[in-house]
Amino acid sequence: MRTRWRAGHVLAHQHGGHRLLRDGEIVWEDDTLVHVGGHYPGHVDEDRDLGADTLVLPGLIDLDALTDIDHLVLDSWAGPDLAPGHQWSLDYFTHRRRDVFTPAERRTVRHYALVQLALHGITTYMPIASEIHSSWAEPYEELTAMAEESRGIGLRGYLGPAYRSGVNIALPDGGRDVAFDEERGREGLRDAVRFLDHAASLGDPLVNGVLLPCRIETLTEELLRETADVARRRDALVRLHCLQGLLERELTERRHGVTPLRLLERTGLLGTRLLVPHGLVTDRHPRVHGEDRGDLDTLARHGVSVVHCPQTSLRYGEVLRSFGSYRRAGVNLCLGTDSFPPDLVRGMDAGIHLAKIVDGRHDAAPAEHYVEAATLGGARALGRPDLGRLEPGAQADLVAFRTDDIRDGVQDDPVRTFLLNGTARQATHSVVAGRPVLVDGGIPGVDLADLRQRAQHLFARMRAAYSARDTLRRDADTLFPPTFPPFDHDAPH
């Protein structure tokens, strides 16, 4: 079966890099691209003309993809009084921890999140979810269910149950620590290995097993070492949140006597194809040394990929220092959304402008470097030279964005104009392994209005559940006060 897309602008791949193709045609047979260029003379079974005002990109690769309900709307703006209330208290950890959602509700949450990824033009993802709503981390069965949801929608997933030996907690005196239950960590790794077997047994190229330990400060040294061993034995990718914040660095130094980067080295994790989300706190960070003392070279030498999440960083008041420095040092940069909305287009735009501030020049991180990170960088992190590029022989993973709304403005270079003026909401069509996922802005078989209502209902439960975890047991409306007071209907006119 041969399918053709025609579009005004195509980001094709030629001579080892992306190229702008005007009035292009893309043809694929089954899951593989067979033609990217001008007029295709052969027969096609299905033909779609997407119009002159469409930009077709390789499918976006999101390696820290939110597969959860929004939490940033709750926890990205609180001051020092309220922020500790978003963590687990020691009392909750010891006596009252529980799952906020039933397994069936978790499945709805995952479905909702995967639909969001698809609607935002993402074709390949590695999930991240907040474990704060679960009694521990991610159960094996939750991930097997998620794999089925993922296959139903048709996205390309790199999945595994997240595991950890400990949980970040807020102490009654306002301090922070990690509370451990080491056996839960070992159990989690056993389930993660089981999931690698499960993913392999499915024989579906769209479900790939990976190891997803939670955050470096929540893992024992033993579990880090064993993760590295399994990764080497099974040739599995590992993604580990680390180099993310100053508290993580402090907790790691307190417990292990070394920095997070040295701990990665010591446990053998740097010897694997490691993916590090955020990667913000290296020696270049102003509260560390403020200058490069070799951390970037260490990351580059070991082939570590940094999953840069510019929109999340910005919204939590952080910034990568800097996109250009990491890139020049040879660190592979790929992208993640990490929080809602999973809009890599807005994310790239945020990153481009943050880089200008950090490096003090307008060309610090041009649009083309960010688009490379969202496509080729992600493919490199996954060890998949057949992803992230539109050229014959590559996988047919692609996404079309419409740019014909007057609010899109006048068009200059199609990529630069789109990143400056656009959003991933303009995605109208996407294809993964040759099969349609997003069609005319919707997902066949998914009732978006119904899903929206169900998610809102679950969000209300999730929001209310913060109260039981807060050290001070404040209710949700105290923890999350409104922006402005409610209107007073009883006031005299």
Ligand SMILES: [Zn+2]
């Ligand atoms: Zn993250």
